[in-house]
Amino acid sequence: MKQHHVFGETIFALSSGRLPAGVAVIRISGPQTRFVIETISGILPDARSALLRTFRDRQGNPIDRGLVLFFPGPQSFTGEDCGELHLHGGKAVVDAMLTALYSFEHCRLAEAGEFTRRAFGNGKFDLTVAEGLADLIAAETDSQRRLALQITSGVQTQLYASWRTELIRARALIEADLDFADESDVPGSVSDRVWPEIKDLANRIGRHVADGKRGAMIRDGYRVVIVGAPNAGKSSLLNVLAGSDVAIVSDEPGTTRDLIEVRLDLGGLPVLVTDTAGLRQTDGKVEQIGIERALQRAASADLVLALTDLSNPVEAHLPDVDECAILRVGTKADLVPAAKGHDLVISTRTDDGIAKLLAVLTERSSAAAGSLSDPLPTRRRHMELLLETCREINAAIEGTTVPIEVRAEYLRRASQSLGRITGDVDVEDILDVVFSQFCIGK
Structure with a gap:
C-alpha cells in the first residue's frame, strides 16, 4: 500500500460501512476541517457537540439534512482537527457529499488506515495499540x-x-x-x-x-483437523459442525481432494475446523497431493479428530502427530454397536454424540487459550x-x-x-x- 504521508492535506472517508444504511458517517481530518465544516454546514459547532444542519455544496445546493460534529486537535482521535458528518445512508446522498468534499483544495479521499496512521504519527498511541x-x-x-x-x-x-x-x-x-x-x-x-x-x-x-501461542490461537483460531480413511464420515461431520452443506458427501471414496475449512465460535473462542482428503494408498496424483496436504495440516494442528468408520474399521496412520493431540472418534454408530478403543462415538445421521464432541472441542480450546489476565x-x-x-x-x-x-x-x-x-x-x-x-x- 502506497501512503501519501502528507499530514498537511485534509482527508475524508465514509467510515460507517456498506451502503445503503440508515445512517452514513463521513469523517474528516486535517487543517482544512474547520473551513470545510463551516462551508458545508454554515456554522462551526461547539467542540464535541452535535448540531442538526442542512448540508450544502459550494454552490449552495442542498445535499441532505443531518448532524455535524467538530473535534479540535489535539484532543481528537488523529490529534488534528477532525469532523464528522452524519447523513442518511443512501448511495446518492453519500456520493453527493464526497463530491462536495473533493471540491475543496488540498482535500482528498483517505487511504486504508490513514486516520489511525495519523493518530500514531501524532503520538496518540503506539504501534501495538494501533494493531x-x-x-x-x-x-x-x-x-x-x-x-x-x-x-x-x-x-x-x-x-x-x-x-x-x-x-x-x-x-x-x-x-x-x-x-x-x-x-x-x-x-x-x-x-x-x-x-x-x-x-x-x-x-x-x-x-x-x-x-505467544495462546495469543495467536485466540487471534487466529484453535486449529482442529479431521482425518480418516475414505468414507469415514469426515465431510458429514464437517457439515454437521458447520450447520450447512459445505463439503460434498458421497459414497464414492476419495471425494474430498483438497482442504475445506469452516470457522466456529465455541464458548467465545474461534475454532477453525478443516476437512481433509481420505488417507489411503493411491496412484492418483491429485488425490495423493490431497493426502500429503492432509498429513501436513494434521501435524501442525492443535487437535486432530481421527475418524474410524465402525462398520469398516480402518484406522488412519498419523506418524508425525503427537498422540496427546489426537481424539479418536468412531463414526456411523447408528449402523453398528459401539466398539472399544475410541474416545468418542458419534453418528452424524442421528446426531448421537455430536453434543458431547462439541463440548470436548469447547473444553480443549478453552484450556489451550487459557486466561486473558496477562498481556x-x-x-x-x-x-x-x-x-x-x-x-x-x-x-x-x-x-x-x-x-x-x-x-x-x-x-x-x-x-x-x-x-x-x-x-x-x-x-x-x-x-x-x-x-x-x-x-x-x-
Whole structure:
C-alpha cells in the first residue's frame, strides 16, 4: 500500500460501512476541517457537540439534512482537527457529499488506515495499540474482542516499555563502570550486579514468548483437523459442525481432494475446523497431493479428530502427530454397536454424540487459550522481535569472554528490538504493512 504521508492535506472517508444504511458517517481530518465544516454546514459547532444542519455544496445546493460534529486537535482521535458528518445512508446522498468534499483544495479521499496512521504519527498511541484497534475491528468472537480490547488499553505497551527501561538502565550502569574504571573511589564493579537482573529479565521475556501461542490461537483460531480413511464420515461431520452443506458427501471414496475449512465460535473462542482428503494408498496424483496436504495440516494442528468408520474399521496412520493431540472418534454408530478403543462415538445421521464432541472441542480450546489476565503477544511481528530480543540478551549474558563493550552493544540491540514492537525505533519499513490491514475510513 502506497501512503501519501502528507499530514498537511485534509482527508475524508465514509467510515460507517456498506451502503445503503440508515445512517452514513463521513469523517474528516486535517487543517482544512474547520473551513470545510463551516462551508458545508454554515456554522462551526461547539467542540464535541452535535448540531442538526442542512448540508450544502459550494454552490449552495442542498445535499441532505443531518448532524455535524467538530473535534479540535489535539484532543481528537488523529490529534488534528477532525469532523464528522452524519447523513442518511443512501448511495446518492453519500456520493453527493464526497463530491462536495473533493471540491475543496488540498482535500482528498483517505487511504486504508490513514486516520489511525495519523493518530500514531501524532503520538496518540503506539504501534501495538494501533494493531489492537485493527484486531478489535476484525474480532468475530468474544475472546478476540477481549484480547484486542486489552491491547488497546496499552498494557502491552507498558510491559514492553518497562522491559526496555530495564535494558537501558543496565547499559547505563555498564557504561558508567567503563567510564569510571580507573577511579579509586568506585567500590568494585557496578556492572557485576547487572547480569543477575538481566538474566531474570530474559526469563520473563521467554515466558512471555511461550504465551505467544495462546495469543495467536485466540487471534487466529484453535486449529482442529479431521482425518480418516475414505468414507469415514469426515465431510458429514464437517457439515454437521458447520450447520450447512459445505463439503460434498458421497459414497464414492476419495471425494474430498483438497482442504475445506469452516470457522466456529465455541464458548467465545474461534475454532477453525478443516476437512481433509481420505488417507489411503493411491496412484492418483491429485488425490495423493490431497493426502500429503492432509498429513501436513494434521501435524501442525492443535487437535486432530481421527475418524474410524465402525462398520469398516480402518484406522488412519498419523506418524508425525503427537498422540496427546489426537481424539479418536468412531463414526456411523447408528449402523453398528459401539466398539472399544475410541474416545468418542458419534453418528452424524442421528446426531448421537455430536453434543458431547462439541463440548470436548469447547473444553480443549478453552484450556489451550487459557486466561486473558496477562498481556499476550498476538502477532508474528511481535514474536519475531521478542525472540530477537531474547537472542541479544542471551548473547550478552553468555559473552563472558568478550569485552564488556561488546556485551553492552548486545543489550543496546535488544532494547532496539523491543522499541521496534511499539514503534519507538525505526519502524518506517513496517508501517505500510500494519496500517494496510485497516478499512478505508479508520
